[in-house]
Amino acid sequence: xxxxxxxxxxxxxxxxxxxxxxxxxxxxxxxxxxxxxxxxxxxxxxxxxxxxxxxxxxxxxxxxxxxxxxxxxxxxxxxxxxxxxxxxxxxxxxxxxxxxxxxxxxxxxxxxxxxxxxxxxxxxxxxxxxxxxxxxxxxxxxxxxxxxxxxxxxxxxxxxxxxxxxxxxxxxxxxxxxxxxxxxxxxxxxxxxxxxxxxxxxxxxxxxxxxxxxxxxxxxxxxxxxxxxxxxxxxxxxxxxxxxxxxxxxxxxxxxxxxxxxxxxxxxxxxxxxxxxxxxxxxxxxxxxxxxxxxxxxxxxxxxxxxxxxxxxxxxxxxxxxxxxxxxxxxxxxxx
Amino acid sequence: xxxxxxxxxxxxxxxxxxxxxxxxxxxxxxxxxxxxxxxxxxxxxxxxxxxxxxxxxxxxxxxxxxxxxxxxxxxxxxxxxxxxxxxxxxxxxxxxxxxxxxxxxxxxxxxxxxxxxxxxxxxxxxxxxxxxxxxxxxxxxxxxxxxxxxxxxxxxxxxxxxxxxxxxxxxxxxxxxxxxxxxxxxxxxxxxxxxxxxxxxxxxxxxxxxxxxxxxxxxxxxxxxxxxxxxxxxxxxxxxxxxxxxxxxxxxxxxxxxxxxxxxxxxxxxxxxxxxxxxxxxxxxxxxxxxxxxxxxxxxxxxxxxxxxxxxxxxxxxxxxxxxxxxxxxxxxxxxxxxxxxxxxxxxxxxxxxxxxxxxxxxxxxxxxxxxxxxxxxxxxxxxxxxxxxxxxxxxxxxxxxxxxx
Numbered sequence: 093x094x095x096x097x098x099x100x101x102x103x104x105x106x107x108x109x110x111x112x113x114x115x116x117x118x119x120x121x122x123x124x125x126x127x128x129x130x131x132x133x134x135x136x137x138x139x140x141x142x143x144x145x146x147x148x149x150x151x152x153x154x155x156x157x158x159x160x161x162x163x164x165x166x167x168x169x170x171x172x173x174x175x176x177x178x179x180x181x182x183x184x185x186x187x188x189x190x191x192x193x194x195x196x197x198x199x200x201x202x203x204x205x206x207x208x209x210x211x212x213x214x215x216x217x218x219x220x221x222x223x224x225x226x227x228x229x230x231x232x233x234x235x236x237x238x239x240x241x242x243x244x245x246x247x248x249x250x251x252x253x254x255x256x257x258x259x260x261x262x263x264x265x266x267x268x269x270x271x272x273x274x275x276x277x278x279x280x281x282x283x284x285x286x287x288x289x290x291x292x293x294x295x296x297x298x299x300x301x302x303x304x305x306x307x308x309x310x311x312x313x314x315x316x317x318x319x320x321x322x323x324x325x326x327x328x329x330x331x332x333x334x335x336x337x338x339x340x341x342x343x344x345x346x347x348x349x350x351x352x353x354x355x356x357x358x359x360x361x362x363x364x365x366x367x368x369x370x371x372x373x374x375x376x377x378x379x380x381x382x383x384x385x386x387x388x389x390x391x392x393x394x395x396x397x398x399x400x401x402x403x404x405x406x407x408x409x410x411x412x413x414x415x416x417x418x419x420x421x422x423x424x425x426x427x428x
Numbered sequence: 429x430x431x432x433x434x435x436x437x438x439x440x441x442x443x444x445x446x447x448x449x450x451x452x453x454x455x456x457x458x459x460x461x462x463x464x465x466x467x468x469x470x471x472x473x474x475x476x477x478x479x480x481x482x483x484x485x486x487x488x489x490x491x492x493x494x495x496x497x498x499x500x501x502x503x504x505x506x507x508x509x510x511x512x513x514x515x516x517x518x519x520x521x522x523x524x525x526x527x528x529x530x531x532x533x534x535x536x537x538x539x540x541x542x543x544x545x546x547x548x549x550x551x552x553x554x555x556x557x558x559x560x561x562x563x564x565x566x567x568x569x570x571x572x573x574x575x576x577x578x579x580x581x582x583x584x585x586x587x588x589x590x591x592x593x594x595x596x597x598x599x600x601x602x603x604x605x606x607x608x609x610x611x612x613x614x615x616x617x618x619x620x621x622x623x624x625x626x627x628x629x630x631x632x633x634x635x636x637x638x639x640x641x642x643x644x645x646x647x648x649x650x651x652x653x654x655x656x657x658x659x660x661x662x663x664x665x666x667x668x669x670x671x672x673x674x675x676x677x678x679x680x681x682x683x684x685x686x687x688x689x690x691x692x693x694x695x696x697x698x699x700x701x702x703x704x705x706x707x708x709x710x711x712x713x714x715x716x717x718x719x720x721x722x723x724x725x726x727x728x729x730x731x732x733x734x735x736x737x738x739x740x741x742x743x744x745x746x747x748x749x750x751x752x753x754x755x756x757x758x759x760x761x762x763x764x765x766x767x768x769x770x771x772x773x774x775x776x777x778x779x780x781x782x783x784x785x786x787x788x789x790x791x792x793x794x795x796x797x798x799x800x801x802x803x804x805x806x807x808x809x810x811x812x813x814x815x816x817x818x819x820x821x822x823x824x825x826x827x828x829x830x831x832x833x834x
Contacts (some may be wrong), residue, residue, distance in 0.1 A: 119722035126721035126729045143715045148724050167502060241490065357707035370707065389711055416712035 095397050105376045113382035116154035119383040137353050137362040140187040141223040141387045153178035155380045172372045183380040187332025194347045205259035206234020209268025211241040269293035285317030292324045337348045342393045343406030348373040368393040374403045389413040439581035444815045447593040454579035458542035460513045461504035464572035471495045487529045511829040515572045516543035517599035523735035524605045525550035528557040542825035547581045580600035592616045630668035630777035631749040638678035638686035640783025653693035655808020664754035669778040669810045673747040673758040683761045698735050710734035713753035769795050780807045
């Protein structure tokens with residue numbers, strides 16, 4: 093779906109969702125009332141957005157407590173409360189289905205043998221970390237799961253060798269967090285040329301080593317023969333919605349049921365293509381909580397619209413906005 | 429204390445020493461109001477008032493003004509003479525990491541009272557602290573050697589050992605820095621005779637009589653708006669004495685009209701002075717104000733650009749005490765000044781006011797009976813440091829009295 097067509101369809105659905113949440117979620121209604129948000133909304137950029145951090149500070153749900161089927165929580169950095177996302181049965185069922193639809197584009201219809209660039213213990217921990225939850229979620233899309241790292245976090249070359257002996261001749265799925273992939277896959281010396289790599293988790297740790305996406309892709313191709321590489325961007329507050337990197341590495345693309353609006357943080361207007369700003373993510377999936385239009389604290393830029401290998405906007409995540417710090421009288425030793 | 433951590437002595441800059449070395453080399457011999465300290469402080473203050481410096485860091489101008497000789501003399505002369513006043517001895521100061529000038533006020537008054545001082549300056553203190561240290565060294569050049577012998581500004585990373593040793597050695601510990609810091613410091617015992625002077629988390633508000641605002645000539649309103657902007661934007665509205673809520677006192681129509689006009693003036697001053705906030709602060713303000721709305725505490729949230737946000741509270745009792753981001757003002761209406769009494773809490777520190785008489789304010793102070801509000805000062809003076817702070821007469825706290833009867 094081209095961007096213009098997509099926007100028309102999304103605005104209609106998201107405006108309806110806005111009214112639905114307004115009716116069903118009193119704190120959300122009070123916010124819309126306080127800021128004077130009223131329909132009609134002509135463009136995506138006209139829809140009222142919530143700062144994503146509100147899901148850390150407030151309980152926001154549009155279903156009765158007894159209809160909550162699952163509560164998802166984010167990792168939350170130290171000293172911060174995690175986000176809490178409330179799913180009813182319907183929303184909980186929709187999210188893996190829509191995630192699968194998005195991934196089908198690069199993985200095909202059938203479950204592929206799967207190499208996980210992590211350790212099995214990460215999914216066994218009873219207090220499942222965000223990393224563990226991410227791995228577990230992706231494991232639904234593969235079979236014959238093989239972990240690249242042993243329980244102690246060391247590379248298990250034998251396991252990888254066995255996996256490739258069984259599956260290395262046909263297409264297989266490789267999944268891991270970006271920094272784990274960089275750290276462990278490169279030195280492996282394995283032929284992964286039939287693999288499709290899906291990775292996520294942010295570039296912060298690689299940016300610290302001045303490694304960008306071009307170098308990441310280049311080294312994987314050169315050292316592992318891995319050329320089908322897809323980064324993705326997503327967050328627990330819009331579970332099921334991921335923005336998947338195109339085959340050429342020319343940006344992150346939006347699934348048909350979602351989009352991004354890059355906002356100039358000074359004027360809050362939509363930034364033109366090529367101008368960086370704050371990333372707002374919109375998706376029709378959040379039906380049980382008002383997370384359908386969210387302003388993130390990530391900086392990004394739209395690289396092009398309807399000009400890449402897939403239709404719609406393609407964008408890049410540039411990094412994270414720093415937390416605002418007050419120069420107050422308190423906190424003498426807190427972070428000394 | 430595993431690896432004998434050392435302090436970085438930043439004034440007088442002498443490098444790294446272990447804590448017992450520092451305590452061992454500290455000399456005494458100062459009197460209350462010692463002439464040598466007064467000369468040094470005055471020389472230091474004069475340098476802070478140099479136009480180039482005061483322009484670049486206006487808070488240093490205020491500090492220099494505070495240290496002028498007449499003010500120092502007033503402080504010394506203001507002490508009672510019924511008893512013989514003597515220094516407390518060794519004073520250990522822990523100022524906040526993020527307001528660079530506070531440590532100087534605390535230390536200067538203590539030095540003026542003849543104490544030996546050790547000031548713990550955070551290793552992550554800002555550029556202004558560096559300028560202050562440089563200026564102190566300049567002033568030290570012409571000063572009596574007793575200054576260098578009795579005064580120390582040090583930095584050290586997290587070290588319970590050093591904090592414990594300094595706490596055990598001092599006669600008075602001065603903690604500026606919020607509830608968490610006070611709690612952490614109290615883990616380290618003082619000598620039996622010693623005591624703490626603590627400045628925990630505080631919060632402040634403004635009160636304006638609507639009718640007085642509406643009757644005030646334009647020039648006066650502009651001046652008050654300028655003062656309000658100084659009170660609030662200077663330290664990102666996070667200083668404990670910066671107001672967060674503005675209470676409008678009067679009839680509803682008057683209050684609405686006065687508030688609208690006030691916000692116009694404040695917006696203009698903010699624009700003229702070029703106060704802006706960065707994207708991170710802009711997001712912070714959205715998070716906090718939308719949160720107030722979600723909680724039902726805010727009826728309306730209005731942004732005038734990123735720099736100025738106005739929140740209409742659902743009720744005066746909903747006045748937020750926590751920091752909401754630089755340039756975020758909650759507004760509420762009161763029928764009379766007396767309606768403030770049940771709203772005030774222990775953590776309320778400064779009440780900046782406009783349009784009230786001295787008698788009304790004193791009556792309010794008595795009505796509050798010490799449950800909160802330690803300062804009532806005109807709008808524009810919220811950040812002006814005074815030797816009486818948070819309800820303490822600091823020069824008195826920094827001294828002891830010897831009773832002499834013959």
